[in-house]
Amino acid sequence: MLPSVPDQLLKYWQEEGWCEYANGLFFTVDPDDYEDLVDEWLADTGLDEIDAFHVIARSAFGGLYLCGEKTGRSVTIDCAVNMISALEHELKEKTKEDLDFSIRCFFAFSDPDRFEMEDENGQPLFERARSKLGPLEPHEIYGFEPAIVLGGKILLENLVKVNANVHLTILRQFAEPELPFAGIDIEKLLDS
Secondary structure, eight states: OOOSOOHHHHHHHHHHOSOEEGGGTEEEOOGGGGHHHHHHHHTTSSHHHHOOEEEEEEETTOEEEEEETTTEEEEEEEGGGTEEEEOGGGSSOOOHHHHHHHHHHHHHTOOGGGGOOBOTTSOBOHHHHHHHHOOOOTTEEEEESSOGGGTOOOOGGGEEEEEHHHHHHHHHHHSOOBOTTTTSOHHHHHHO
């Protein structure tokens, strides 16, 4: 069963389905496939008190792009580097029109560079990973071994193809994610 998401997102899914773009750099996904991951990654962040979030897209490197039922496209989990990003002004309840607008903006302004990762020397990794490891299946991502959170380096030779759900679950178990939004007053947002 589909979660409660903006009508604009449902329209895109109806027209395009869940598929890959830019040779697998970016995927639109079935939120049900990522429900447990969202619960694990958002646990103890306070974000789960603000809204019910659903993964609507992911990158080839395990970046998860979340849409809130009340806040729209407002949270990103960058699993590879163990970080959850959100902006306070985006975490407010939106009108139906603003929810649709957040989805249109996400897809309209999604430059492929947004989903790319650069290695330790500032060089893009995706095309080199695809050439070395082959294209990704819908359930796969390129993961770093050893994991970055465990001191692994962002290098092509450290990338392997992995099952997205298994790898991202394991990454979450290594450490609490960094929360650059830690200064956000969750209680204030809950009261508004």
